[in-house]
Each structure stands twice: as C-alpha cells, then as structure tokens.
Amino acid sequence: MISDLLRKSEAYKEFSAAAASGKASHAYLVIGDDTVTRKAYMILLAATFLCKRGGLYECETCNRITAGSHPDVHIYNSDGKMRVEDTNTLISEASMRSWADGAKLFFIDRAESLSPAVQNKLLKLVEEPEGDAVIIFFASSEVPILPTVKSRTKKCYLPLFAPDEIFAELCSDGVPRAQAEIAAALSGGSFERAYKLGGDEDYVRLYEGVFAMLVGCRKSQDIAKYLGSELFTKENIGLTLDFTEIILKDALIRASGSGAKLTTRNRDYDLDEIASGTSAGALAMAILAVNKARKMLSANVGAVTVAETMLFDILEAKYKWR
Ligand SMILES: [Zn+2]
Structure with missing residues (x-):
C-alpha cells in the first residue's frame, strides 16, 4: 500500500x-x-x-x-x-x-x-x-x-518513490508486469503519473519500439526506417525521447560499470547490446543528443527532422567515441 x-x-x-x-x-x-x-x-x-x-x-x-x-x-x-x-x-x-x-x-x-x-x-x-x-x-x-x-x-x-517501489505497488494492484515496468520507469517517483501510464498498453509498444531502435540502428542507412514509424509521430515523439533517455542512461550505467541503480527492469541483455562496440563517453554524448532533440521540438522543429538529427548525432557519437 x-x-x-x-x-x-x-x-x-x-x-x-x-x-x-x-x-x-x-x-x-x-x-x-x-x-x-x-x-x-x-x-x-x-x-x-x-x-x-x-x-x-x-x-x-x-x-x-x-x-x-x-x-x-x-x-x-x-x-x-x-x-x-x-x-x-x-x-x-x-x-x-x-x-x-x-x-x-x-x-x-x-x-x-x-x-x-x-x-x-x-x-x-x-x-x-x-x-x-x-x-x-x-x-x-x-x-x-x-x-x-x-x-x-x-x-x-510530499515523498517521491523509487521505481522499484512503484513497480511493486502497481503489480500488486493488478497492472500487467510489462506495463508496470514502463510506468515505474517513467513515473519520476509519482504514483499519479505511474497509474496513468500503467493503464495504457500503447506505452508498452512504444517502449519496446525504442529498445528495438536503439539496438537495431547501427549505421546511417538504418535511420530512414525509423523516421516514418509510430515512434516519431507528432503525438509520440515526446514520450519516445523520454524512453530513449532512460534507456541510454541505463546503458551508460552498464557500460561504465558504476553499479548505480537501473531504471529499466530485466533488460540487461538489451542494454549491453546498445552499449556494445561503443564507450561510456559515446553514450553520454548520445544523452546530450536527446536533450538537443527536446530543445529542437520546443522550438517547433518538425518531429521527423528532430528524430533524424538525434539518430545521426547518436551514431556520430558512437563512431567518434568508439
Ligand atoms: Zn487507528
């Protein structure tokens, strides 16, 4: 409770x-x-x-x-x-x-x-x-x-809660595990936000989509297939950027071996895939690319342009900081 x-x-x-x-x-x-x-x-x-x-x-x-x-x-x-x-x-x-x-x-x-x-x-x-x-x-x-x-x-x-605590609470409330995982990760410690996210299956699809993109987007020719996907529609791009940042931060924790607490749950394999062939420095640069994308969005740059710039920046960081 x-x-x-x-x-x-x-x-x-x-x-x-x-x-x-x-x-x-x-x-x-x-x-x-x-x-x-x-x-x-x-x-x-x-x-x-x-x-x-x-x-x-x-x-x-x-x-x-x-x-x-x-x-x-x-x-x-x-x-x-x-x-x-x-x-x-x-x-x-x-x-x-x-x-x-x-x-x-x-x-x-x-x-x-x-x-x-x-x-x-x-x-x-x-x-x-x-x-x-x-x-x-x-x-x-x-x-x-x-x-x-x-x-x-x-x-x-008002107290804020750890993702783990929110995850356990949502599960005991009957929220399906996959949804509870995402809701807890994105809740920012707020139950209000967690319950809102936990009640919507679309978020699960988007979250999985971002994982697949970060694992699968290896070279610049790969970028095009993600640009037209549901990840980067006008409605979804904000959440896609949030997911991207959370996942990259966790990949950075894995790559740096810092042992800090992860926000995602049971995704170590995918996180290591994302971090493979790259360095902690590159992942840190990739996180900066997400922030740059947010700024572009708030300056009313179109979603596809923002997405393209971000994915290029992430790949470039990986290339430069191997
Ligand atoms: Zn009493």
Missing part, C-alpha cells in the same frame, strides 16, 4: 516524531504535485494525529478517517474552487470543539489555486491558531502561496 511506503519516508518520520512528542506545528505547507500520493498522505497524517493506536488503519477512528467520515477531519478545495465564503465556514468550524477531544484537522488541497483573498482570510487561522485546529496546505508549488502564509507554516515535501 502507498501508506506503507509513506510511513517509511523521511518526511513522514519527521512529522510523526513531532506529533508523538507534542511538538507538531499548527500549520503545514506540503509541496508535491502527485495527487494520488497526496490523498494517501492526508489520510495518514490524519490517522497520525487522531488515532490512539498508532494509526495502523485497524481501529474505528482509522476506519472513519479512511472512509472520509471522521468529524474532525475536514478537506477543503478538492475542486480547486475555494471561495471566501468557504473560508468563513472553515473558520467557524475551527472555532468549535473537536468531536473526539483531540486535534481538528483542516486539509486545504490544491493550495496553489487559492486566490490571495482566500489566503488572506486563512492567514488569521495560520497566525493565531484556534484551539486544537491544525491547518495543512497541500500545493503543487509554493510559488502562488503568499509570503505571509508561507512564513508561518512549516514547509515539508
């Missing part, structure tokens, strides 16, 4: 230690844009504050929290449309006694979307805490948060 992974994270350990010793802050700002993890984290934080049995999701209090029906847990702004009227409701709820005679929690989701007027209304609660009210903002970025709010909240980060 994501909650088990969250419990192991440094961010959470710090938080729960503070809560256990009665030193929790009354206002937090949690930064992170993974909405799946964000939701799981809210539930875990609520259990940490309110459950008297370690927040293990085994008691009535925890059941209510996970079911979204605990009267001391309030989630605002799930739709990103919080208005000044809503803050009045929140402030009056905060002034009331807690139901279970403990903390009263106010989660403000999507805080990056809050207008300055709403933030200013909430500032009062952040500045002068009301009884046992704890206010926890979740924002994808701290940039839109007013400095006055920021300076009075304790900032922390």
